[in-house]
Amino acid sequence: MARMKFLCDAERCIECNGCVTACKNENEVPWGVNRRRVVTINDGVVGAEKSISVACMHCSDAPCMAVCPVDCFYRTDDGVVLHDKDLCIGCGYCFYACPFGAPQFPQDGAFGLRGKMDKCTFCAGGPEADRSAAEFQKYGRNRLSEGKLPACAEMCSTKALLGGDGDVIADIYRERVLRRGKGSEVWGWGTAYGPGKPGAQPPAPAGQKS
Amino acid sequence: MKKLLCLVAAFGLALGLAACGEPEQVVVYKQGKYQGKPDGRPWDSEPLAYESAKWAKGDKVSWETQIKNRQLGQHEHKRIYQ
Numbered sequence: 001m002a003r004m005k006f007l008c009d010a011e012r013c014i015e016c017n018g019c020v021t022a023c024k025n026e027n028e029v030p031w032g033v034n035r036r037r038v039v040t041i042n043d044g045v046v047g048a049e050k051s052i053s054v055a056c057m058h059c060s061d062a063p064c065m066a067v068c069p070v071d072c073f074y075r076t077d078d079g080v081v082l083h084d085k086d087l088c089i090g091c092g093y094c095f096y097a098c099p100f101g102a103p104q105f106p107q108d109g110a111f112g113l114r115g116k117m118d119k120c121t122f123c124a125g126g127p128e129a130d131r132s133a134a135e136f137q138k139y140g141r142n143r144l145s146e147g148k149l150p151a152c153a154e155m156c157s158t159k160a161l162l163g164g165d166g167d168v169i170a171d172i173y174r175e176r177v178l179r180r181g182k183g184s185e186v187w188g189w190g191t192a193y194g195p196g197k198p199g200a201q202p203p204a205p206a207g208q209k210s
Numbered sequence: 211m212k213k214l215l216c217l218v219a220a221f222g223l224a225l226g227l228a229a230c231g232e233p234e235q236v237v238v239y240k241q242g243k244y245q246g247k248p249d250g251r252p253w254d255s256e257p258l259a260y261e262s263a264k265w266a267k268g269d270k271v272s273w274e275t276q277i278k279n280r281q282l283g284q285h286e287h288k289r290i291y292q
Contacts, residue, residue: 072245
């Protein structure tokens, strides 16, 4: 079965924030909440600037799920980590546990009251009837039930952000890395060159390509 | 009087030994279980009308096949050069 994952190619991301905008628009995410954001390192340094689009990574062993005191998280058959907002108490433990800063909390009411947690759903909605108004209002659009992939990945102009079954997108990424001969550092050997294939070798440096 | 002394001694003994128990001091972490509402599965929905994505309602395999084809649309080497 598919295990839905995101993979962002730092060699291709041009920091256009198209994924952020697509997510905001598709799911009508409120002000102050960013389910996806683009992180840039070495900003402005020629040749060293790298950007990557980050959201919930739908971890196989999700720390948010482990720390939730009300057990509102679940994993779907496709490996997407979702939560039930009717159970969430907005405690913020998941935010502290998440290494990617994915859980977001809308601030509203008196004294900046922290609302129920909101995060990337891999455009898979939540525990309401699929494609219902309640699901859209609480969790956003359910594109997977429409046979589509997350809006951020499908809108990415340079196809830096890949979304889908981990094996399929790792294959796409691997072929890319092998063709251009660089850029495997972010996702590591296994993703870039294959899952432990005997005799697998790194590609020759760009200058030595035949 | 002797009876009262015995009673007080027994009470004192019980009180004195009350702190000598050895309850388990190590926290045992239990894996939580999802407490929320059940969620539907994507292949249980009808494909949208006027959309290219087509699968048989309730058929996981056909849904997976069409979503895999869609994923390969992200692969420009296959999409453009095939």
